[in-house]
Amino acid sequence: MLPNSQQARDVAYQLHAYTNARSHQGTGPLIIERGEGPYVFDTAGKRYLDAMAGLWSAGLGFSEKRLIEAAHRQMQVLPFYHTFTSRSNGPCIELAEKLVKISPVPMSKVFFTNSGSEANDTVLKLIAYRSNALGQPQRKKVISRLRGYHGVTIAAASLTGLPDNHRSFDLPLPNILHTGSPHFYKDSRPGESEETFATRRAEELESQIQREGADTIAAFFAEPVMGAGGVIVPPPTYWDKIQQVLRQHRILLVADEVICGFGRTGKMFGCETYDIAPDVIVVSKQLTSSYFPLSAIIMNDYMFEPIAEESNKVGVLAHGFTGGGHPVGAAIAIENLKLIEERELIANASRIGAYMQDRLRTLSEHPLVGEVRGVGLIAAVELVLDKERKVAAATPGDVGKVARRLMHERGIIVRNVDDALAMCPPLIVNKDQIDELVDGIAGVLDELKAKVVNLSRA
Known part of the structure; x- marks a missing residue:
C-alpha cells in the first residue's frame, strides 16, 4: 500500500498520460x-x-488572479454555449477578431477547438474537404517531419514524428508522410555546414514530393521550433528554403504554434521569428496560459474560401466540438492576451x-x-x-x-x-x-x- 492515501486512491482509479501504467502502480504520483x-x-x-x-x-x-476573475465573471453571465448552427457568443467573437488581427500574416477566419491535438485533427479534415471542393480528390497526402510533435489523437499522432506515439497504436495513418528534421547537431553529415544541411533538407523534401506526385500533396505541417521532439531550433536559411519548395508546388503550409505562439520565441509568434508565411496557424497552450482548455485554427482566404464553397454545395460543414468557442475559455484568452501586452x-x-x-x-x-x-x-x-x-x-x-x-x-x-x-x-x-x-x-x-x-x- 502506498504511504499516502491520496496517492493510493490515484493508483486505484486513474490511468495517466505519458506514464508507464504498471510501474506507476508501485510508485504513485507526485x-x-x-x-x-x-x-x-x-x-x-x-x-x-x-x-x-x-x-x-x-x-x-x-x-494569475486576473485570469481567475475573468473566468468567474463569464461564468456568472454565460457559463456555456456552443457555436453550432450559426450560434455564437461575445467572447468568442472578440477573441476571433483579436487572433486575426495579431496574426503575423494576413488571415481571414478562426475555428475554435479544445486542444492542439483536436485542432490539428480538424485541419487534416478541412484539408481533405478543401481538396474535394477544388476537384482534386487525389490531393490528400500531407507531410510532417521526424521528431515533430502535433498531438496524440489518431490523425495528430500520425503527424507526430516520434516513435513512441506510433508504437502499439497501429500508426501512422495512410497518406501521412514524414521528412527529415532540422536538427543540425544530430542529423548533419561530417563536415556539412548549416547552409549545406538546410539545402539538403529542402532537396529531400522536393524529391519526396516528386516521388509521391506533387498533385497528391496537400499540405506540410511543422512547428517553427520543435518542442516535444527536443527543442530543435532550425538552422539559418532552413525555413526560407523549405518555403520555396512548398510555394513552387502550391502546397499549404500549416504552422503548429501550439508551443511557440504568444511570446515563447521572443516574438508574438514563432512564424515572426523565422519569417514563415503559413496558410494556417494552430494555437493553444499559452492562448489561455492553460487556465482553460482552448485551441484555435487561424486560416487565410486561400484555405477558407474553398471550404465555404463546399459547405454551400453539400449544405453544411458537419464538424465541430461541444466546447469549441467556449465563452469561459474565450474570456480567459482575451484577458490573457491583454496581460501579455500590458506587462x-x-x-x-x-x-x-x-x-x-x-x-x-x-x-x-x-x-x-x-x-x-x-x-x-x-x-x-x-x-x-x-x-x-x-x-x-x-x-x-x-x-x-x-x-x-x-x-x-x-x-x-x-x-x-x-x-x-x-x-x-x-x-x-x-x-x-x-x-x-x-x-x-x-x-x-x-x-x-x-x-x-x-x-x-x-
Whole structure:
C-alpha cells in the first residue's frame, strides 16, 4: 500500500498520460497542490520551480488572479454555449477578431477547438474537404517531419514524428508522410555546414514530393521550433528554403504554434521569428496560459474560401466540438492576451530569454554537455557521455532520466526528451529564477558524472 492515501486512491482509479501504467502502480504520483507565480507546491509542501510551465503552456504562471476573475465573471453571465448552427457568443467573437488581427500574416477566419491535438485533427479534415471542393480528390497526402510533435489523437499522432506515439497504436495513418528534421547537431553529415544541411533538407523534401506526385500533396505541417521532439531550433536559411519548395508546388503550409505562439520565441509568434508565411496557424497552450482548455485554427482566404464553397454545395460543414468557442475559455484568452501586452511579456521573453540562453551556454564546455540550443524562453541541454560521437547511454534516455530526477530533488521541474533536458519557463520569470534554473543544472551535471559511469557505451 502506498504511504499516502491520496496517492493510493490515484493508483486505484486513474490511468495517466505519458506514464508507464504498471510501474506507476508501485510508485504513485507526485501530487501538485497549489501554484504561486512560476512555482508549484506538492502535498508535502515542497516548492518546485516549474521550468516547463506545466506542459510548455502556463505562460502567466500558476496564480494569475486576473485570469481567475475573468473566468468567474463569464461564468456568472454565460457559463456555456456552443457555436453550432450559426450560434455564437461575445467572447468568442472578440477573441476571433483579436487572433486575426495579431496574426503575423494576413488571415481571414478562426475555428475554435479544445486542444492542439483536436485542432490539428480538424485541419487534416478541412484539408481533405478543401481538396474535394477544388476537384482534386487525389490531393490528400500531407507531410510532417521526424521528431515533430502535433498531438496524440489518431490523425495528430500520425503527424507526430516520434516513435513512441506510433508504437502499439497501429500508426501512422495512410497518406501521412514524414521528412527529415532540422536538427543540425544530430542529423548533419561530417563536415556539412548549416547552409549545406538546410539545402539538403529542402532537396529531400522536393524529391519526396516528386516521388509521391506533387498533385497528391496537400499540405506540410511543422512547428517553427520543435518542442516535444527536443527543442530543435532550425538552422539559418532552413525555413526560407523549405518555403520555396512548398510555394513552387502550391502546397499549404500549416504552422503548429501550439508551443511557440504568444511570446515563447521572443516574438508574438514563432512564424515572426523565422519569417514563415503559413496558410494556417494552430494555437493553444499559452492562448489561455492553460487556465482553460482552448485551441484555435487561424486560416487565410486561400484555405477558407474553398471550404465555404463546399459547405454551400453539400449544405453544411458537419464538424465541430461541444466546447469549441467556449465563452469561459474565450474570456480567459482575451484577458490573457491583454496581460501579455500590458506587462510586455513578449519583450520579457526576449530579454530574459537572451539571458537564459547566454547562461545555459556557459555549460557547453562541461564534459557531459553535447549541445545547448534554444531561442527566447525555450531551450534544451543535450547530455552526452561521448562528445565526439554525440552519444549518451546505450539506451536513449537513461542519462536524461537520471538528470531529470536529480533536478526534481533540487526542486526544479524540467523534462527529459531522451537525453536532452528541455525547459520552457513561464513568460513571467525573472533573472533570479533563471539563475536558480541554470545553477541547478550546473550542480546536477557535476553530480551526474558519478552516477552515469555504468550507463556508458562500451
